[in-house]
Amino acid sequence: MRLTVRNQPDFWAGALFIGVGLAFGLGARHYPMGQASRMGAGYFPALLGLCLALLGLALAVQACRPAAPRASVRRPDWRVAGIVLGAVCLFAALLPVLGVLPSVFILVFVGSMAGHDFDWRVAALVGLGMMAFVWLVFIQGLGLVFPAGVLG
Amino acid sequence: MEWLDHLALGLSVALSLQNLSYCLLGCLLGTLIGVLPGIGPVPTIAMLLPITYVLPPESGLIMLAGIYYGAQYGGSTTAILVALPGETSSVVSVLDGYQMARAGRAGAALAIAALGSFFAGCVATVLLAAFAPLLAQVAFKFGPAEYFSLMVLGLLAAVVMASGSLLKAVAMTILGLALGMIGTDVNSGMPRFDLGFLKLQDGLDFAVVAMGIFGLAEIMANLEQRERRVRITDKVGPLYPNRKEFRESWPASVRGTFLGSILGILPGGGAVLSSFASYTLEKKMAREPERFGRGHPAGLAGPESANNAAAQTSFIPLLTLGIPGNAVTALMLGAMIIHDVQPGPRVMTAHPDVFWGLVVSMWVGNLMLVVLNLPLIGVWVKLLKLPYRVLFPAILVFCSIGVYSLDNSLFDVWTLAFFGAAGYLWTRLGCESAPLLLGLVLGQMMEENFRRALLLSRGDFTTFLTRPVSLSLLLVAAGLLALIAVPVIRRKRDEAFVEE
Numbered sequence: 001m002r003l004t005v006r007n008q009p010d011f012w013a014g015a016l017f018i019g020v021g022l023a024f025g026l027g028a029r030h031y032p033m034g035q036a037s038r039m040g041a042g043y044f045p046a047l048l049g050l051c052l053a054l055l056g057l058a059l060a061v062q063a064c065r066p067a068a069p070r071a072s073v074r075r076p077d078w079r080v081a082g083i084v085l086g087a088v089c090l091f092a093a094l095l096p097v098l099g100v101l102p103s104v105f106i107l108v109f110v111g112s113m114a115g116h117d118f119d120w121r122v123a124a125l126v127g128l129g130m131m132a133f134v135w136l137v138f139i140q141g142l143g144l145v146f147p148a149g150v151l152g
Numbered sequence: 153m154e155w156l157d158h159l160a161l162g163l164s165v166a167l168s169l170q171n172l173s174y175c176l177l178g179c180l181l182g183t184l185i186g187v188l189p190g191i192g193p194v195p196t197i198a199m200l201l202p203i204t205y206v207l208p209p210e211s212g213l214i215m216l217a218g219i220y221y222g223a224q225y226g227g228s229t230t231a232i233l234v235a236l237p238g239e240t241s242s243v244v245s246v247l248d249g250y251q252m253a254r255a256g257r258a259g260a261a262l263a264i265a266a267l268g269s270f271f272a273g274c275v276a277t278v279l280l281a282a283f284a285p286l287l288a289q290v291a292f293k294f295g296p297a298e299y300f301s302l303m304v305l306g307l308l309a310a311v312v313m314a315s316g317s318l319l320k321a322v323a324m325t326i327l328g329l330a331l332g333m334i335g336t337d338v339n340s341g342m343p344r345f346d347l348g349f350l351k352l353q354d355g356l357d358f359a360v361v362a363m364g365i366f367g368l369a370e371i372m373a374n375l376e377q378r379e380r381r382v383r384i385t386d387k388v389g390p391l392y393p394n395r396k397e398f399r400e401s402w403p404a405s406v407r408g409t410f411l412g413s414i415l416g417i418l419p420g421g422g423a424v425l426s427s428f429a430s431y432t433l434e435k436k437m438a439r440e441p442e443r444f445g446r447g448h449p450a451g452l453a454g455p456e457s458a459n460n461a462a463a464q465t466s467f468i469p470l471l472t473l474g475i476p477g478n479a480v481t482a483l484m485l486g487a488m489i490i491h492d493v494q495p496g497p498r499v500m501t502a503h504p505d506v507f508w509g510l511v512v513s514m515w516v517g518n519l520m521l522v523v524l525n526l527p528l529i530g531v532w533v534k535l536l537k538l539p540y541r542v543l544f545p546a547i548l549v550f551c552s553i554g555v556y557s558l559d560n561s562l563f564d565v566w567t568l569a570f571f572g573a574a575g576y577l578w579t580r581l582g583c584e585s586a587p588l589l590l591g592l593v594l595g596q597m598m599e600e601n602f603r604r605a606l607l608l609s610r611g612d613f614t615t616f617l618t619r620p621v622s623l624s625l626l627l628v629a630a631g632l633l634a635l636i637a638v639p640v641i642r643r644k645r646d647e648a649f650v651e652e
Contacts (some may be wrong), residue, residue: 037611
């Protein structure tokens with residue numbers, strides 16, 4: 001008899017929980033366990049990791065039962081996810097170099113490309129608007145301090 | 153008349169010029185994001201957390217609370233006018249509210265929703281003032297074992313009340329608890345799971361995680377769908393309900409208020425569940441149920457009152473037990489900790505100004521919302537035309553800047569991106585983000601109480617079962633789990649969330 005994964009999302013979620021649970025459980029071994037009456041730093045995390053892995057196992061097994069409802073994972077939209085996350089990472093990378101205002105503009109401009117109705121003029125306008133807003137509210141108004149960057 | 157003194161103290165705090173303005177700001181912001189689809193109260197509160205650091209605790213909490221109940225008002229406005237619920241809690245308001253608007257009674261529908269919400273807000277405020285001290289009295293007698301069991305019950309109940317797979321939601325809660333372990337162990341001072349990053353020795357900041365899994369992940373989910381053209385009902389019509397509408401809606405408002413108040417106190421209940429429950433109740437009680445879905449005022453008044461009442465009473469467990477019931481109150485709990493207001497029964501005695509100020513501000517805020525929102529409806533309708541391509545880059549900026557300014561740390565911005573990706577992927581696998589946030593916020597507290605309980609019992613695990621209060625809390629938790637296993641109830645639960 002071949003095992004088939006009938007419920008893909010449940011199966012992969014289960015796999016994820018097993019993985020993270022094991023990581024926490026094994027990671028906790030680096031810390032003193034102690035005993036129930038005097039718990040060390042590793043006791044509770046190890047317990048949580050174990051619970052998580054067991055739940056994950058239950059989920060994964062359930063997903064393979066013949067009675068499990070069939071379901072497949074909807075493919076992630078890599079373009080949208082890549083651009084949105086990329087824009088945020090770019091912001092983190094550029095902030096210490098360019099300073100806050102140029103970084104905000106780039107964040108808005110690059111981030112806007114994730115939309116399906118991207119228009120560089122709209123994106124540039126929103127970027128300038130957000131620069132003004134950040135300057136007015138965050139820097140002047142709330143007095144937040146950002147790295148000056150090479151231009152500042 | 154002790155409670156009169158409390159109310160007086162609350163009034164003096166809530167009516168100070170500074171707090172009035174933050175309350176107003178919170179309500180306006182809440183309405184704004186309630187009107188705008190694609191952004192809800194959770195990411196907004198997370199984004200504004202860094203700003204509240206500079207405020208005194210009561211002002212910060214008053215503003216954040218205002219966002220939450222303001223969003224309930226705003227969400228219903230769009231539900232009625234354009235059949236586009238701004239928030240999940242106003243999904244049912246579309247059914248009859250939009251039909252009333254199409255029949256030319258948009259103004260009356262808006263007024264019924266606003267007045268119903270206001271009535272609910274008033275009652276819920278009184279309930280909060282009356283029951284919170286009683287509950288706190290009980291909580292004072294709790295030892296670590298009771299607290300641990302209470303948290304187990306709270307987390308489980310939150311999961312049972314939520315939609316989707318129970319197993320996954322429990323796993324997400326535990327994942328949240330595990331992530332809460334990251335950072336320095338309070339007892340031994342040992343850094344745990346820091347992966348070599350110095351920054352992680354302070355633990356994961358829940359605001360960063362919340363902005364990632366609710367802010368960024370939602371942007372990605374929204375961008376996948378094409379924008380829907382919005383048809384806006386231009387004719388709002390007279391703002392006064394006629395006699396028949398009034399007669400049909402007020403009993404529904406009263407019932408909705410009480411239903412919502414009760415469901416709001418339960419962990420995980422909150423605004424969404426109570427609006428669905430109220431709609432079902434009204435339909436069952438109605439003499440002409442066939443009119444529901446065709447613009448029956450009761451189908452609007454009930455759920456609108458219920459969601460607002462629940463939004464407010466969900467603060468009762470937060471303020472008295474220190475247990476958040478949903479993602480919003482979890483963020484509020486985090487905000488309290490940041491401001492050195494230790495959540496739990498002691499809030500009332502140690503920070504009476506914060507507690508009573510917040511309670512009274514909710515009533516004041518509700519009044520502001522009614523007085524301001526009905527005349528401002530035209531403005532909100534115009535905002536609806538704001539395209540998402542302008543909105544989402546702005547959210548990106550608020551998230552990134554907000555996260556950075558929490559601690560002036562670039563590491564937090566990278567963490568934001570990481571949790572954005574993680575949140576996007578696990579929603580794909582049908583896992584919900586809210587239970588994770590609850591777990592993350594409660595992780596440290598839960599470990600603390602678990603350790604202390606077993607220290608007191610010298611390592612005897614039966615301590616959770618031999619102490620009567622702890623036992624009954626665990627029994628209720630087990631009962632909830634058993635309940636959900638009963639096929640009939642399980643089906644009902646699935647039905648209730650189908651429309652979400």
